[in-house]
Amino acid sequence: MDAFAPMPPNWTEKAVHALDVCCPSCHAPIAEAKQVWINRRSPxxxxxxxxxxxEFYHCSCGMSWWMWSSDRPPTDLKKPDLGDLSTDGFPGMDF
Known part of the structure; x- marks a missing residue:
């Protein structure tokens, strides 16, 4: 399953809106979802x-749920913000 496929997979049809960043049924974290699909057609x-x-998640317990991409917790996988450390006089720019 491609998370960026243009058409939603069937398991998204019964997805519920999760209020926490985990499966609403078994409370597994999003990293443990067995399938993910992102609805990029309707921002x-x-x-x-x-x-x-x-963002739609299909848990190993069988529950399908979704949340907004803005609700996802911060990640340690992206570069940290360097702030005003630029030596070229362009504050906030990463060179």
């Missing part, structure tokens, strides 16, 4: 003009 724009998408 929603926040008050500060940022995009967010519905």
């Amino acid at each position: 929603v724009f926040t008050e500060d003009h940022r995009r967010k998408w519905q």
Whole structure:
């Protein structure tokens, strides 16, 4: 299953909106989901003009659930913000 497939998989049809960042049934974390699909065809724009998408998760317990991409916790996999450390006079730019 491709998380970026244009068409949703069948298991997303019965997905429920999770209020916590885990399976609403067994409380498994999102990293343990056996399938993921991101609805990139219909972004929603926040008050500060940022995009967010519905992320669908299919848990090994059989439950399907979704949450907003903006609800996902921070990750340690992306580069940290360097702030104003630029030596070229462009604050906040990563060189």
